[in-house]
Amino acid sequence: MSKIEENSYSGNKLIDDLDLNPIDIEICDVTLRDGEQTPGVVFTKEEKMNISNQLDSLGVEVIETGFPVVSSDEKDTVKQISNMGLNARTCCLSRALTSDVDSALDCNVDMVSIFVAMSDLHLIHKYNKSCEEMISCALDTIEYAKDHGLEVRFAAEDASRTNVDTLKNVFLRAQDYGVDYVSLADTVGVLNPSTTYHLVNEINKSVETPICIHCHNDLGMATANTLMAAEAGAKQLHTTVNGIGERAGNAPLEEVLMGLLVEYNIDRYDTTGLTDLSRMVEDYANITPPVNKAIVGKNAFTHESGIHVMAILENPRTYELFNPELVGGKRNLIVGKHTGIKALKGIVKSMGYSLEHDELCELKEKVKNCTDIKHGISRNKLEEMIKDIKTHGI
Known part of the structure; x- marks a missing residue:
């Protein structure tokens, strides 16, 4: 008996009829990195290790463990988690600097996420550099990371406010350097389901490399956008437990996993641990989800x-x-x-x-x-x- 039949619920038959099931997906949970960027939230090493164990037991495929160059303690924590023997692959964040990749190598992670922004807004007001200057740095760093045996995710920060042709061109160049993933970050949560589908579909037409989607919840659509990205062909879906993260947070893990199960019959994750994990992160972060929070809120049932x-x-x-x-x-x-x-x-x-x-x-x-x-x-x-x-x- 399937999990669906065993737990007696009715999925979305319309999705079945339309044959839109996104089969080739994986979850990258970023609670330990993006989630910790929630104002006032700091996880201890032991807390991060406990969360990692719980994520691993759910069947999450990739855990983003942190940003090693932030501090020596952060680097030590990333290294400890990478050496826990988890089934999940470990990932850490890196700027387009070879020194950041060296820190990742020291931590023994499986994957490094090298990010740059290409939107005019960020190029002018954050980097004060041209797009070509930023891409040149990124490609050099990608080459260095690949030469040292790392999986590489090349992430376009503020992708949702970047010219689509620019994204295509840069991703194609990164593809030539052997990146394993290209990642679209909706950094300020400006996308909606329709524009998400369009963006992922457009990139998918031009780029053969698997696509990642990283949604923020500023308009309250992070879960919907993440699922729509999966329908459009995104492979790696980014989440945080309880949807914590900067400002209004990220796509909540519990909502994305249950959305995949109910809407698309993707049942390879052990969802029975979601409430315990939610309570753990609630305790560690000292942030209580709203009582009417989907899936894990105290009024959900x-x-x-x-x-x-x-x-x-x-x-x-x-x-x-x-x-x-x-x-x-x-x-x-x-x-x-x-x-x-x-x-x-x-x-x-x-x-x-x-x-x-x-x-x-x-x-x-x-x-x-x-x-x-x-x-x-x-x-x-x-x-x-x-x-x-x-x-x-x-």
């Missing part, structure tokens, strides 16, 4: 409406796309102001109690008058009310 609760008790598929256990979560039925008698009866029964109709009416009245109603009644509080009714009567 919480139900209060009476109509919903009754249907959930009959068949969870009525109001849940997939079982919470599929992502390591738990269902939570809340008693609150929207809970009717029938739903209340079902919740009480699920807790192992049986109340007569007049007792249920009394319980509903107690719930309505409870000062905790604004936040919903906890299971323990509800059990106290039930026991009080059973003990003292109506």
